[in-house]
Amino acid sequence: MAEVEIERPRSGVALLRLNRPEARNALNTAVRTLLAEHMRALAADETVRAIVVTGDDKAFAAGADLREMAEAMPVDLLLRQTHVVWAAIADCPKPIVAAVNGYALGGGCELAMHADIIVAGEGARFGQPEIRVGIMPGAGGTQRLLRAVGKFKAMKMLLTGEPVKAREAEAMGLVSEVVPDTQVLERALALAETIAAMPPLAVRQIKEVMRLGADAPLDAALALERKAFQLLFASRDQKEGMAAFLDKRKPAYEGR
Template sequence: MTAPVLLVEEPAPGVRLLRLNRPEARNALSMALRRELVRCIAQASDDAAVRVVVIAGNERAFAAGADIKEMANASTVDMMARGVLGLWRATASCTKPVIAAVRGYALGGGCELALLCDMVIASETARFGQPEIRIGIIPGGGGTQRLVAAIGKHRAMKYLLTGAMFSGREAFEMGLASEAVPDDQVDARAVELACEIAALSPLAVQQLKDVALRGMDLPLDAGLALETKALHLLFSTEDQKEGMAAFIEKRPPKFEGR
């Protein structure tokens, strides 16, 4: 039997871990893997029992890029028919927080996958990069846009135009990674943060993610108005009443997502 390209794990209540599973190709993002990732993320978005998603690879690679063998002889029409942009959008549209746990290589599409997550926990020795320029193409999953937004124009252009790699420690120092930790702690730390978030009000968490991401593309006044309306909306939830009552009574809150 052929091994599944994506493994689904439940490391803790409310946390779903999606593990890329193409070790023979350093988790290169084949179309089959991309589609399965989209399917599982959509499933997690619709599952009330899932509050946080973690995406991980293995010790050698988070994802070493697109599957070059699948596209080497493709035409323009072939590339359009793949619909990769739509798959990236579907992945980015997850309503739950998504944490990337990055060990080993995160290159090309692998780097872009990490960039579209809400948090990145990186191994200090992980290797990030957008090396597409070295094979005669450019990034096509957001690398030219999200890398510039994450680390600034001049740093990003250095890596985009040369295809050079940078470490997980450098990714953290530049603002691409949320944390840089020893290699053997990456998955555990990502799950630990996921558990911390999963214990909070899922309604507040989803509203916060939505407002923060939408606000990035809005003028400040519009973003502030969106934030205020989301705050007011949360005052109609049982979670808000429970959270504030627990604070006043000096006890842990129990959020039910209502």
């Protein structure tokens, strides 16, 4: 069995499932490499319009694999070029939904934060416990967490290493929604299927503008939004969507 399995459960939707249950889906080099390879392939696949990433009912991913890190030296980490692997996920133009049951700790929490929407089970736990083993997050855990929940909540999580429960994560803005544990994957797939039925160019532009505009000055971000808005009027999908609305029929989007 592959350490990352790929499925096509719904029209336009790809599912990536972490498959290291014996290690609570810890993100070793093989898992990160497979995730990156799948993300690059799915980004280029025109039949895929949304991606769901999940683990199992006990763990989304319980962090990095410390067996690969305990004796590593700085040059070892430099040569591993893990930022290139993570970039394949961060730069994916397709919407990503994380379906989180159980633990999302360390690299697992960072992986969830690479998604665009996070659906969490009521029993899920999110945390960045790296400080407890003498290090700190290294795949966006400080910066993405800060931007998601603000300085004071992020500092508490990062400096204590204490995880937060799903409902608290939702209240602080780290989670999109919380559902019963047994409904997590189904809800994530339903959201992905809904997104997959939307006009792909509009979906792509929304994700791109939000990602690039988040850290830009407001005037620059608004200008980026206006240009993307105007560009969509050159698409066949815009003409189809508005015509279908006026004709009171279901639109047929092509991504053109």
